Amino acid sequence: MLIESAPGGGSTHSEQIYLTVDCFKSLAMMAGTDRGKEVRQYFLNCERDLKSRTLAPTQPLSELEALQIAVGKLVEQERRVRQLEAAKEQADQRLSAIEAEQDRYQAPCGHKYTVLAYASLNKLELSRNGAAVQGKRATALCRQQQLEIEQIYDPRFGKVNIYPQSILEQVFTGVLSHD
Numbered sequence: 001m002l003i004e005s006a007p008g009g010g011s012t013h014s015e016q017i018y019l020t021v022d023c024f025k026s027l028a029m030m031a032g033t034d035r036g037k038e039v040r041q042y043f044l045n046c047e048r049d050l051k052s053r054t055l056a057p058t059q060p061l062s063e064l065e066a067l068q069i070a071v072g073k074l075v076e077q078e079r080r081v082r083q084l085e086a087a088k089e090q091a092d093q094r095l096s097a098i099e100a101e102q103d104r105y106q107a108p109c110g111h112k113y114t115v116l117a118y119a120s121l122n123k124l125e126l127s128r129n130g131a132a133v134q135g136k137r138a139t140a141l142c143r144q145q146q147l148e149i150e151q152i153y154d155p156r157f158g159k160v161n162i163y164p165q166s167i168l169e170q171v172f173t174g175v176l177s178h179d
Helices: 021-030 034-054 063-106 115-121 128-144 165-178
Strands: 002-005 011-014 150-154 158-164
Touching (some): 115 158, 115 165
Antiparallel strands (some): 150 158
């Protein structure tokens, strides 16, 4: 028993009681309150779980049963691999689309192509003479819009003009609508 002095000059009596964990659990389980009922239910569930784990039959598996379990695990793993591959394929497609959009954003007027390269890219058949005609149209549109016409070296033809994608789209749209 501890005797402590009170702030007003008198003394008060207080007592400290120490309990073990097991004793505290026992008191909590004996309490006739809703909380006591919860504590009792908790420990009953713990005991039930422990018994179900320790009393489960552990008979050795036959070779066929072990093989069946292993095959089941392999099938499940293969299914997960296929799901991951499909998800990877979708992610690759999204990444390609994002990269294409990013590329388009970084080159707002589009890429630059020769007339033959643009036709080939869009699976359009175009003869050499047709390419020359389209090149003249593209040159005229570039001059009209005050766009610079660049040249690159082509091993087949020497120096050739390259035009912005937007100009070539206009040139070839006109051709397709005239056909």
